[in-house]
Amino acid sequence: xxxxRRVEKLPPYLFVEISRKIAEKKAKGEEVISFGIGDxxxxxxxxxxxxxxxxxxxxxxxxxxxxxxxxxxxxxxxDWYQKRFGVAFNPDTEVLPLIGAKEGIAHIAFCLxxxxxxxxxxxxxxxxxxxxxxLAGGRPYYLALNEKNSYLPDLRSIPQHIARSAxxxxxxxxxxxxxxxxxxxxxQRAVEFARQYGIAVCHDGPYTEVAFDGYQPVSFxxxxxxxxxxxxxxxxxxSYNMTGWRIGMVVGNPVMIDALKRLKSNLDSGIPxxxxxxxxxxxxxxxxxxxxxxxxxxxRRDLMVEGLNKIGLQAGLPKASLYVWAxxxxxxxxxxxxxxxxxxxxxxxxxxxxxxxxxxxxxRLSLTIPDVSLVKGLSKLAGWRNKKLATSLKFS
Ligand SMILES: Cc1ncc(COP(=O)(O)O)c(C=O)c1O
Numbered sequence: 001x002x003x004x005r006r007v008e009k010l011p012p013y014l015f016v017e018i019s020r021k022i023a024e025k026k027a028k029g030e031e032v033i034s035f036g037i038g039d040x041x042x043x044x045x046x047x048x049x050x051x052x053x054x055x056x057x058x059x060x061x062x063x064x065x066x067x068x069x070x071x072x073x074x075x076x077x078x079d080w081y082q083k084r085f086g087v088a089f090n091p092d093t094e095v096l097p098l099i100g101a102k103e104g105i106a107h108i109a110f111c112l113x114x115x116x117x118x119x120x121x122x123x124x125x126x127x128x129x130x131x132x133x134x135l136a137g138g139r140p141y142y143l144a145l146n147e148k149n150s151y152l153p154d155l156r157s158i159p160q161h162i163a164r165s166a167x168x169x170x171x172x173x174x175x176x177x178x179x180x181x182x183x184x185x186x187x188q189r190a191v192e193f194a195r196q197y198g199i200a201v202c203h204d205g206p207y208t209e210v211a212f213d214g215y216q217p218v219s220f221x222x223x224x225x226x227x228x229x230x231x232x233x234x235x236x237x238x239s240y241n242m243t244g245w246r247i248g249m250v251v252g253n254p255v256m257i258d259a260l261k262r263l264k265s266n267l268d269s270g271i272p273x274x275x276x277x278x279x280x281x282x283x284x285x286x287x288x289x290x291x292x293x294x295x296x297x298x299x300r301r302d303l304m305v306e307g308l309n310k311i312g313l314q315a316g317l318p319k320a321s322l323y324v325w326a327x328x329x330x331x332x333x334x335x336x337x338x339x340x341x342x343x344x345x346x347x348x349x350x351x352x353x354x355x356x357x358x359x360x361x362x363x364r365l366s367l368t369i370p371d372v373s374l375v376k377g378l379s380k381l382a383g384w385r386n387k388k389l390a391t392s393l394k395f396s
Pocket of ligand 1: 099101103172247
């Protein structure tokens with residue numbers, strides 16, 4: 001069977017490869033501790049599950065859902081944005097529920113990118129921004145994120161001919177994989193840039209609710225004029241530990257929302273309604289779970305950053321997101337380091353280059369790991385370092 005070139009050219013999705021390697025090790029009876037994927041280990045709060053179970057019993061919810069979601073869900077999303085960020089959206093024209101943010105992120109490329117078009121994509125960045133662009137026949141132009149620019153793309157350094165030909169700018173704060181955050185002044189500059197060059201902005205913000213030390217991330221949609229140029233993707237995955245239920249949303253520019261709605265109505269048949277009711281409960285019900293989860297992640301963050309710095313893997317203290325971005329030891333590439341760690345001590349971390357070439361020299365560790373495993377994983381990491389020191393191999 002010959003598959004289409006667009007699929008042939010696709011690299012395997014980063015975490016599919018990592019899961020395969022973990023399964024191989026486990027099949028040999030070896031213990032593996034994973035700091036890999038950002039998939040909350042804490043269950044979905046019980047009041048949300050109760051609503052899901054109740055809705056699943058109702059035969060009305062056994063039938064095809066509408067592809068643009070229940071009006072009650074669109075309203076709950078608009079209300080949540082109003083409460084959390086003070087931004088008002090029309091639930092009928094400026095809100096669209098998604099089968100997880102990933103689905104919408106991939107599909108919006110087909111709404112904005114024609115073959116040969118350019119999308120501005122952060123590097124390192126969540127891989128779906130560039131993959132969606134390429135599947136739509138477009139070309140990503142990578143914007144370097146690094147320590148020097150505080151992991152915020154320098155929009156002024158984009159060559160004029162690229163800015164003029166670009167159709168779409170991807171942004172993501174709090175950032176995966178670096179844990180960096182952006183403030184309103186940066187988003188305001190992005191809006192000005194988009195206006196100047198007639199570029200659409202897609203901001204991806206699934207981590208706005210995962211933040212530490214009392215910090216409150218802002219939304220791109222709070223920037224003045226954001227709605228004229230762009231949309232924001234969001235998700236219930238990380239805020240309410242709902243990765244497995246597959247539900248997210250996009251809000252903002254009505255033309256972009258309408259285009260995605262049209263595309264999706266031809267491709268999928270919406271989100272199972274019981275899950276939509278669970279989402280309404282999550283967004284409108286008690287919100288205590290958010291500070292509770294953040295306290296837990298913050299404790300893990302502190303443990304992890306301290307542990308990593310102690311063994312010489314320099315790591316900054318992220319204000320938000322589920323990730324710690326650390327330097328790999330000198331003498332190793334990101335992939336060499338992550339491969340060696342898995343082989344020698346059965347610890348999974350993600351190579352920075354899995355998110356783009358500017359991720360070289362870094363590794364990402366996720367905080368979604370139970371405390372016991374986190375401590376054990378850090379001690380295995382320390383063991384790995386001591387072994388390297390003892391054999392005076394590459395570690396410095
Ligand atoms: C930056 C970013 N955007 C989107 C997603 C996907 O979210 P969802 O589970 O809603 O598809 C993730 C998941 O890890 C992510 O890190």
